[in-house]
Amino acid sequence: MPTFHDPSRRRFVGQCCAAVGATGLLSALAQLRVLGAAASLSGDYKALVCLFLAGGNDANNLIVPSDTTGYNAYAAGRGALALPRSGLLGVNVTANDGHTYGLHPAMPELQALFNQGRATVMANVGTLCFPTTKTQYNARSVPLPNQLFSHNDQQVEWQSSLPDRPFTTGWGGRLADLVNAFNQNNAISMSISLNGQNSFQVGGTVAQYSVNSTGAVALTGTATGTTTLAGVRTRAQSDLLAAQQPGLLETAFATETASAISDSALVTGFLSGNAPFTTVFPTTSLGNQLRTIARLISAAPQLGLRRQIFFARIGGWDLHDDQVVAGNTGTGAHANLLSDVSKCLAAFYNATSELGQAQNVTTFTASDFGRTFNTNGDGSDHGWGSHHLIMSGSLRGGRIYGRMPDWTINGPDDTGRGRWIPSTSVDEYSATMASWFGVSATNLPVVLPNIGRFANPNLGFLG
Amino acid sequence: MIAVAAVAIWWIMRVPPPQPQPRAVPAVPGPTASGLLPLVGPASAASMAAVPKADDPGRSVLLDDLNRSGGTIQDDLRLLSEVFAAWRTNFPRDGNPVGENAEIVRTLTGANALNLALVPRDHPAINAAGELTDRWGTPFRLHQLSGTRMEIRSAGPDRRFGTADDALLTP
Numbered sequence: 189m190p191t192f193h194d195p196s197r198r199r200f201v202g203q204c205c206a207a208v209g210a211t212g213l214l215s216a217l218a219q220l221r222v223l224g225a226a227a228s229l230s231g232d233y234k235a236l237v238c239l240f241l242a243g244g245n246d247a248n249n250l251i252v253p254s255d256t257t258g259y260n261a262y263a264a265g266r267g268a269l270a271l272p273r274s275g276l277l278g279v280n281v282t283a284n285d286g287h288t289y290g291l292h293p294a295m296p297e298l299q300a301l302f303n304q305g306r307a308t309v310m311a312n313v314g315t316l317c318f319p320t321t322k323t324q325y326n327a328r329s330v331p332l333p334n335q336l337f338s339h340n341d342q343q344v345e346w347q348s349s350l351p352d353r354p355f356t357t358g359w360g361g362r363l364a365d366l367v368n369a370f371n372q373n374n375a376i377s378m379s380i381s382l383n384g385q386n387s388f389q390v391g392g393t394v395a396q397y398s399v400n401s402t403g404a405v406a407l408t409g410t411a412t413g414t415t416t417l418a419g420v421r422t423r424a425q426s427d428l429l430a431a432q433q434p435g436l437l438e439t440a441f442a443t444e445t446a447s448a449i450s451d452s453a454l455v456t457g458f459l460s461g462n463a464p465f466t467t468v469f470p471t472t473s474l475g476n477q478l479r480t481i482a483r484l485i486s487a488a489p490q491l492g493l494r495r496q497i498f499f500a501r502i503g504g505w506d507l508h509d510d511q512v513v514a515g516n517t518g519t520g521a522h523a524n525l526l527s528d529v530s531k532c533l534a535a536f537y538n539a540t541s542e543l544g545q546a547q548n549v550t551t552f553t554a555s556d557f558g559r560t561f562n563t564n565g566d567g568s569d570h571g572w573g574s575h576h577l578i579m580s581g582s583l584r585g586g587r588i589y590g591r592m593p594d595w596t597i598n599g600p601d602d603t604g605r606g607r608w609i610p611s612t613s614v615d616e617y618s619a620t621m622a623s624w625f626g627v628s629a630t631n632l633p634v635v636l637p638n639i640g641r642f643a644n645p646n647l648g649f650l651g
Numbered sequence: 652m653i654a655v656a657a658v659a660i661w662w663i664m665r666v667p668p669p670q671p672q673p674r675a676v677p678a679v680p681g682p683t684a685s686g687l688l689p690l691v692g693p694a695s696a697a698s699m700a701a702v703p704k705a706d707d708p709g710r711s712v713l714l715d716d717l718n719r720s721g722g723t724i725q726d727d728l729r730l731l732s733e734v735f736a737a738w739r740t741n742f743p744r745d746g747n748p749v750g751e752n753a754e755i756v757r758t759l760t761g762a763n764a765l766n767l768a769l770v771p772r773d774h775p776a777i778n779a780a781g782e783l784t785d786r787w788g789t790p791f792r793l794h795q796l797s798g799t800r801m802e803i804r805s806a807g808p809d810r811r812f813g814t815a816d817d818a819l820l821t822p
Contacts, residue, residue, distance in 0.1 A: 334746070334798075335746050335747075335749055335795070335797070335798045336749055336750075337749045337750055337795055338746070338747070338749055338795035338796065338797055338798055339795065339796050339797065340796060340797035340798075340800075341746070341797055341798055508792065508794070508812065508813075509812050509813030510813055564812070565811075565812065566813070567812075567813075569751070570795065604750075604751060604754075605751065
């Protein structure tokens with residue numbers, strides 16, 4: 189009777205066949221999962237736009253309770269950072285805490301979108317390993333996100349939605365890996381960054397493609413002519429990249445470089461003509477980024493893309509000092525940033541409306557963390573949970589989602605100085621958008637492995 | 652059958668997963684992965700018993716020269732930075748301690764898994780609120796850039812942050 193290690197030829201061939209068959213079967217199962225995701229996708233096109241507010245936005249002043257009781261609690265905790273009640277921009281949204289709310293006075297464009305039901309706020313979202321209460325936080329009886337209050341770590345954890353693991357991939361990258369099967373013969377990656385490499389779009393198979401606000405990032409010193417030195421050099425480089433390479437590494441390098449060069453030429457071609465919309469964007473960094481995204485959305489059919497994920501980013505939110513102008517708290521550095529966001533988001537929404545894609549595009553904000561509710565004098569420090577903006581033609585607007593914190597310093601939601609314990613996890617916030625993007629409930633854990641720990645895999649803010 | 656065979660082969664041939672290493676001295680509730688320590692009181696009887704006296708050879712001398720007369724604020728910032736480097740050497744998996752100044756001081760003064768006091772609890776630069784202060788009496792701003800990079804800022808002689816006389820160390 190042959191043993192497992194019987195070296196007979198018949199046995200050897202049989203084992204090889206089994207191994208090959210198993211490999212093929214497992215590969216087929218993986219493909220079936222992806223195809224299942226693709227099959228569940230409906231509609232022709234959807235885009236997800238992550239706007240990262242780097243440094244930690246003080247959303248305590250983005251949306252403010254405007255009724256007497258709520259405002260008094262807010263003002264008592266905020267101290268020198270409190271906005272005047274009279275300047276708040278009222279919005280027609282309901283909240284489950286019975287309070288009425290107003291936006292920062294620098295955001296009239298977003299006020300209009302709120303009142304049209306096209307923008308709203310997800311209250312008190314943050315990185316969590318498990319649902320956490322103040323008692324559990326104080327006792328450290330549940331795992332807490334790694335390096336709370338640390339910029340880089342929290343940026344990465346927001347973008348990976350895996351705060352209890354070393355970084356490997358971002359949730360946007362995992363989402364792209366899953367739904368990329370829906371893009372047939374796409375000419376460029378479905379993951380495009382307008383602000384360099386980021387953690388959010390790091391995936392297993394879909395690579396992020398970086399462009400800048402004026403177009404694709406191209407190699408310098410290249411030319412198409414054949415008589416100039418640059419032209420000859422470009423041709424030589426192209427020939428070298430096309431040549432057969434001796435090893436896997438060289439082959440991969442040549443393939444990726446050649447692909448990047450051809451993608452660059454393709455994207456530059458699409459972005460070089462007139463924009464297919466008349467909306468004028470602010471000429472700020474964010475305005476330029478969102479304008480380019482709108483143009484890439486318009487080019488999606490020609491690029492063979494039915495799903496796109498974009499990443500935009502603006503910095504400057506880490507306002508430990510000079511956050512507001514003393515005596516005129518509706519102005520200052522924070523107001524300037526919020527004004528830019530308001531103007532740019534409104535322009536982006538209008539542009540996608542012109543393109544007939546507003547209902548197919550969802551834009552959301554993310555940030556390192558919220559900020560302390562009380563002030564350090566003329567600024568705020570690193571916090572935890574924060575409120576975030578969602579804007580989409582598919583939004584179920586007219587209400588604030590999630591639960592606002594109790595604004596009492598050292599109250600039930602506070603870990604000290606108004607660092608709110610999140611009442612909604614990044615996982616739940618992200619899963620809602622992943623579901624809208626077409627991911628089935630079965631496949632949600634592929635994108636958000638920790639989602640099973642939380643109560644609401646779909647918060648219902650997108651229709 | 653093929654799939655079952657493949658799984659069986661994989662199970663037999665797989666490399667055992669690495670086992671988590673035990674902490675060096677799990678004498679007290681350890682820090683979570685966050686680097687935050689359980690909120691033990693700074694003056695509990697048990698913990699106070701471990702506080703080294705001024706003449707104790709086990710007393711940390713890392714910050715003995717902090718705010719020393721004749722020294723400079725840049726000297727002070729370097730000393731503090733060295734304390735965080737020492738912390739990371741002792742807690743390489745945890746990263747820098749995080750939180751407000753007082754929370755970080757509580758960790759550095761012994762509220763950690765090793766009961767390691769890199770800063771003596773009775774250090775004269777620690778104010779009544781438990782914060783490490785600069786040579787002008789203002790608490791340092793300990794700005795957590797990442798698990799391994801702690802930016803340290805002093806408000807300077809005018810005792811106001813964000814002015815020209817601030818002193819800053821960015822690692």
